[in-house]
Amino acid sequence: MTTVLLNIGGSIFQTTFETLEKIPGTKLSSLKRDISDKASTASFYFDRNPDVFNSILDLYRTGELHFPSNICGATIRNELEFWEIDKSYLSECCLKAFYKHENDKSILNEIKNLEKYKVLDIPKEECRRGCWRNCIWKTIQYPASSRKASVFNILYLLVVVLSTSVLFINTIPDLRNPKPDHLNETSAVEKEHIYTKTTVAPPVFYVDLFCGIFFTFEFITRIVVTPIKWRKFFCTALNVIDGVVIIAFWALCSLVISGPNFIEDKAFSYIIMILYFARLLQLCRFYRFLNRFKSFDVINLAIRSSICQFGILIAVFILSNLFFGYLIYYAEFEDKNSFNNAFLGVWWAVVTMTTVGYGDVVPTCYLGRVVGMVCALTGILILSMPVAIVTSNFTIYYNKLKEYTNHKHKEERKSESRFSLQKARESGSVFPKPVLTVDTIESHKMQSSGTKS
Template sequence: MEIVRINVGGTVFETKKLTLSQYPQTLLGRLSPQSEFYDNRRQCYFFDRNPDIFGPILGLYRTGTLHFPSFYCGATIKQELEFWEISPKLLAECCLQNYLQYEADLQTTQTLNQAFEEYELDYTDEECRTSNIKRILRKIWLTLEEPSSSRLAKVFNYIFLVVVIASMANFTLESHPLFRKETLSNDSLLYIITYGDIRFFKELNLQNPKEIMFGTTKPVDLLRHSEIVTSIFFTIELIFHFASCPRKGRFFRSPLNIIDLLLVVAMWVTFALEQDLEFLVKNYELVRFFLVLKSLLVLRLFRVFRLMKLYSGLRIMIMSVRASIRDLLLLSMSFLVASLFFASFIYYAEFYVSDTFSDIFIGIWWSVITMTTVGYGDMYPKSTLGYIVGGVCAFSGMLILAMPVAILATNFSDFYHKNKLREMKTSLFDQDGKKEETLSLSRVSPINTNDTPPVTVKCCC
């Protein structure tokens, strides 16, 4: 019986050669006197590793099961398995969670670091060293693109937030009659519709107050002037943003930049058309084009997502949705199948009721509204069998929609917690860096103006 002596960090372990041969593909299973770890003087194998962790490793060869105490970090377990050349598949089920959780946490941390600490587009150090213009453009680019790059960038993004809120307020207020002034009285409108030759007014529906308001009023001067100011701001911002972009070919790969371009064009075209309302209303096709451009202005709400780099919570919410995209696709498929299922059932359950569910498409609308527990009440069953189908549909909707909420909440909580740790770590390192810089300055000996020796400042930190 051959005994093998293994010295791990000063602690000697003894076991049988036969025991180690249980896993010949591992480092311990291949030990021989010719190994680089064999110490001829001590007649043992020496490994400069932690002896406390070697106990569970040796336990694998003795019992056939690899267990680690729960207080060991997943990174430590991974490093030991890699050194001893042991497959993670040999980990016991009760200990596998720590290892897999470490892998998941590592991936989450890497995702956060890439999102918050690495700039997707930036000028290279070589470009900034060789060109003063590139250095200035880089400063402008980071100010507009990365709020965390400087204090000026953060101030600009707060200004951008105020302008976005003002733009959204303008868009909302101009739809209210209180913030519009009359340009044409109702009597004049009725006369033009009756005797005039302007097609736009002839197409107006007098029963629709929104059409009448649009045809006879325009926003008050304060809103119009505010709209001009915000349009000028966004136009200048887009020009500087594009001009300072280090890779202009990739600038419009971002959906937000495309939306900014569409909004700037739409705002100035609609502004130009509104300067001559008489010409506008005489050309009915131009009115349609004007309304399309006006509808595009609702996209200004997407400018809020430009601020997700300023507010980490908003960015984490987007990252959580991306991390849950497969689960959301599964939800969508399940919801679609369930909608078709209950739509078909309610159609045939109400087949002999003449005034409900004329086709399955109406049934799909009803099943979507019922499963989401909105319940408009525009369509509802009237037969006993229809009541049963409706009850099962509502109950199924709660079950289907409840599952992805937990997944989204878990992913958001995970990202949020890891980001808080990342921010605390960054803040701590910044403070330590400033403290170290202060201490290094204090260690510099002052100019000696007399014969006394210089004072040496010692740090006890």
């Protein structure tokens, strides 16, 4: 029996070839080919981690492969590849640690991909400190870049809230003034003529005009200082929506100010309604504002990772609606006044399962009430599942984003300190400390002895 001494990173492990041949097709099992059969002792050196090798050697001894829980899955994968051991030997209790690093790596890649979309794509010659385009773009797009950027984005949010409030105020009849041609009308203005026979109050109009000018100037500024190509800029969904909202605003202003003769036509009110609806798309500006913060990215990532589960739950929800909608139709078959068709039953099932309960159609007999009770309980169970899924994914992405952000901030601080130190050395304000050598010490001694003599 030949003794095998394995020097793994300075630690000595002793075993035999009979033990290593228990797992054929691996690097350790093929070591016997490198020595003669007459040798009583064989020594081999591998520059690997000795702590991990304990688990590798236990596989040959016991036939089971276990790794400590504090070892990263990437380290386990690298060691298995080096020792040419198939991952099928890994015990089931260690699979979580083995595959955890792959899941973490995919999550970090998604986070980094989000970062790429927010990185300033400014040419290198314009990335110097103090570039006016760089400063304006950071101020508009990145609230955390400086104090003035935070102030501007708070102002932007307040103007968005103000402009949205004006849209809703415009629909209140008591706050609208009748046009000069309709001052003598005593009857209340019909809803379809609210835009043709009345106008907004002057203070409301001036506030709305201020908000429109602010958004127009902000949009033009972003076009001028954008670091990306204009074709890509105008292909972005949020920028397209901004352009549509601004065009709709100025179209409405031109119609209100000019006041053409055909503005009182009833059909023209529908055009006004379409323009106001286009202006309602400015609610997406809240999304653009929230999208600048990393915390909002966690919600996006959690929802994206839950789309598959959402699809399955929506399919189950639809099938349940069809089942209970058809069932309630026959459960209430004797009542001629309720559930005249199965489609009405499907509408009732949707309202019941979502716990809305409009009460426009309700079961009246006992069998229908039993079906309604089961339908409501099924809806509660189905709708509670997406909450747990999104919450779990949100926690995972939030923790990974927090770890990645902290690591990135530390690296940025280190790079900034190195850069400032390098600049200080170049300017001559900081000098490197002299290195003490034997020659410098002897020269200092000779100088000191010369001064004494």
